[in-house]
Amino acid sequence: MSRASHVEAVAADYADALGLDRAGLDESGRMTLDFDGMAVTFAFEAEPIETLTLAADLGRIAEDDAAATVLLLERSSYAFIRNLMTIHLADDGCAVRAATWVPATVLTLPRLQELAEAFIAHALDTREALGSVGRAGGGSTPDAPPSSPLIGAIRA
């Protein structure tokens, strides 16, 4: 079985475990599922190494929304330290995206379920926090994610 076929099989098993027995990667190697109104795309990537990537759009920020950039960068470090995801702005500087990945060589259904659960939870939480900042007019200080050993280490 090629790694691409393996990724396809695990993705289909993942969808099946969610009760979506006809879902799976399409001919372009992608599958988009909805979680609480957030679209998460699962995609097989062949380069630079074969991976299954998970990506989600978290919304948009206004060009002058300074508070949102603080929130996103705080969540970026929090998520990176815990291997949850990377958070970034698209080239337009406004669209907020999250992504993570797992190498095809170590992809299993339990591993994908664990990765996806953590990814989706943090993505939804970040999307909600971003919405709160937006509703506050961009001027509020967002709630900070819980502290971490690195944060303590950097502060020291």
Add this chain to the structure above:
Amino acid sequence: MGSDAAPGIDDLEVRLEKAAETGVDRDGVNAILADFARQNGLPEIALDADGAATLELDGADETLVVTLLHTSGAAGLLVGADMTDGTATSPRCRRLALMANGGGGATAGGVFGLVSGDSRLHLLHQVLLSGLDGEAFGRALMSFAELAASWRDRLDLELDIDADLSADTAT
């Protein structure tokens, strides 16, 4: 390891596979750090009780303070450095940093992030521990330091531009 050749994709896949199977314990990380210190004629480097250590890397123009952090069972060693030398970031710098987080080689697999309640911007990287020795760690550290120095120059420039814009607005 120990070769001068840069790790290739095959090597990376093998290391990712090994990293997924087993984490490296703190003694293993300290052995890598001790090997690195010995090879470079440095005093002993070891993680403290929180799994952290701080190194000062002398560059051409400035000293870069790098924080290392290892969490139990982790596949990677976290490497972080303050990008703005304690000065506050501007909204434009933060937006630039978030766009760089999107990949494309701008951060070489790392990310920019803020520490909660602190305006300093940090560049964070994960160094895969599987198959790592002191020499390979030294190469990874130097690559990180070069990237950090490059970004510090760029962010300093952006902060200067912001200061000029503020001064223009004030007059």
